[in-house]
Every structure is written in structure tokens, then in C-alpha cells.
Amino acid sequence: MFKDTRDYQILFLSVFLMLGIGTRDWTLRPELIVIAIATCITTQLIFSLAISRWSLVISPEPTHIKPTFNLRSSLITSLGLSLLLRADHWTTMVLAAAMAISSKFIFKIGDKHFFNPANFGIITVLSLTSDAWVSPGQWGEEWWYGLLFAGTGGLVLQRVGRWDTTAAFLGAYSLLEAVRNIWLGWTWDVYLHRLMSGSLLLFALFMVTDPRSIPNSRIGRIIWAVCIAIITFILRNYFFLSTAVFWALFALAPLTILLDTIWFAPRFSWQKETEVQEENHPLQISQVL
Numbered sequence: 001m002f003k004d005t006r007d008y009q010i011l012f013l014s015v016f017l018m019l020g021i022g023t024r025d026w027t028l029r030p031e032l033i034v035i036a037i038a039t040c041i042t043t044q045l046i047f048s049l050a051i052s053r054w055s056l057v058i059s060p061e062p063t064h065i066k067p068t069f070n071l072r073s074s075l076i077t078s079l080g081l082s083l084l085l086r087a088d089h090w091t092t093m094v095l096a097a098a099m100a101i102s103s104k105f106i107f108k109i110g111d112k113h114f115f116n117p118a119n120f121g122i123i124t125v126l127s128l129t130s131d132a133w134v135s136p137g138q139w140g141e142e143w144w145y146g147l148l149f150a151g152t153g154g155l156v157l158q159r160v161g162r163w164d165t166t167a168a169f170l171g172a173y174s175l176l177e178a179v180r181n182i183w184l185g186w187t188w189d190v191y192l193h194r195l196m197s198g199s200l201l202l203f204a205l206f207m208v209t210d211p212r213s214i215p216n217s218r219i220g221r222i223i224w225a226v227c228i229a230i231i232t233f234i235l236r237n238y239f240f241l242s243t244a245v246f247w248a249l250f251a252l253a254p255l256t257i258l259l260d261t262i263w264f265a266p267r268f269s270w271q272k273e274t275e276v277q278e279e280n281h282p283l284q285i286s287q288v289l
Contacts, residue, residue, distance in 0.1 A: 005159040006072040009206070012152040013079035016202070019148075020083065032093045033082045039097035040078035044070060047105045073117075074101060080118035080207065084199070088131035095129070096121035112267055114256040116210050116249060123250045126243070134243050135199075145198045153205025160268070162209040168222040170204050172229035180237065203245045211268035213256065220259035228252055 002008055021028060048070075077100050087093050100121030104113040107120075125132035157163040174195060181191040208214070208228060215221045228248045235244035 008156055010075050035090050035093050036081045036097045037078040039094050040074040040101050043098045043101035044074040077117045084134055085122050086133050092125050092129050092132050096125040099124040109257050114213055115253045116213050119246055119249050122246055149201040160211050162211050164218055165209045165221045165225045166204045168225035169208055169229050172226040176233040215256050215259040216267050217263035217265035220263045
């Protein structure tokens, strides 16, 4: 239906948000969603205009000016923040959204940013404010949430070709939890309880697989995802940190640059991804005849 996979992401994240509010009774104020969306779009626009002006200064030729405003990207980031982050004050959401978008323009090597924007915004307000929190158990453990996330996330991953990252993260984390479960002599229902988390699936399917900020090569992505799983396991089980996945992703984000240097591969481009989709599904007159 959509040529650009980001449109699917926007649709799915919007559905998750409405579903969560309607069925989980989240303490989420609608005005904070509006604030997150408005702040992300405004921040993206400000940086885009600033970069365009700077491009005119250093290179007056129109052919060198590349528009950088991306509405889809800012919408995805704002929806991700709305799904995961809770705050008591609107200023906290403004800070999270502004820092999320700013990280794409500030923390980059060449033309690639290495922090996941939504994750950067979450970590910023968790560190700097006292009224922000993330509730990893907000989705509960109902099986149909897992099926919904797996189905929609699988569609996105199939189109962008980043299923290996999710498989490596979930596989490594599941194995570590299984070994710990056996070592402690617990029953397997405890093991399933620790894995059947909607937030964990959302993270594995939609956040750790952001094709613009994760390693470009497949071997790099697998190593990176396994490292995130190990750090998450340690932080969750030995430091009892409920937001372990977000801290692990934040801490290991700079590792992307090193892995891209060791294993070179072309960077993912949404424009090229759309072109590939069009090539794979052309409308040929000869086929109609």
C-alpha cells in the first residue's frame, strides 16, 4: 500500500498509541502527545533551515543545497516518545523531544547519526529531570499484544532488511535468561514471564532496528545487537534496572562508528529503499497485455 516503509511505521505506532490508551488505561495526557509532535517537527524544521542557510554560505550553487527537513522522521520520533516516556510536566516532554531531534544533527560522523533519537531523548530526561519515567511493563503480558507487535514489526523489518538485528538481540537475550533460569533452578514459567513483555518486543522490533543509526554491515549489526543484549542482561539482573534496554542502547550507540569502520557497507537510504520497492513491483504494460 505504502511505498515508503516509514509510513507503515507511523501507522503502526499510531495504532499502538491509541490501543494503549484505550485498553491499558495509561496515565498519558493527550496534550503531551501534541507537545511531543509539535516540538519534534519544530526542532527538525529549525535545524533544516539552519543547515540550508549554512549550505548557501559555503556553496552558493543551488545544486549543492540538499533539503534536510523530514516530516516522517520527526513523526516517528514523537510517536516513539509518546509510547514509552511519561512525564508530569510539559517542559520535560519538550526537552525530550528537542534533544531527540537535535541528536540527529549534533552527534554524527559524516552524514550518519549514531544515537537513536527517541532513545536519546528518553535518556536525557531520565538523567536531567526528576519527573520523567519509563514503565517497561505498561503493555502487560497478554499474548495478543505480542502477536500484534511481531506481525507489524515483521512487516517493517522485511521491507528494510534488518530482521537480523532483532533476531540477534532476542536470541542472545533469551539464551542468557535461559542459562540464568537453569542455574537458579527456577521453573520455566518464570523464564517466560521475563520474556513476555510488550515493551521488550517494541524495543527489539522498532527501536534497536533503526536502519539509519545502527551498523551498516550485517556482521556489525549482529555483534552490536548481541552486545546490547549482554549489557541489558547485566543491568537488569545484577543492577535491577528496569529500563536496562534503553541504557544499553544509549551506552553502545557510539560502537556503531567503530563497527562501520571495521566492516564497511553502504549506508541505508530511505530513498533507495523506496526505489527498490518500485523496481520489485513495477507495473509493466506487457504484463497487462
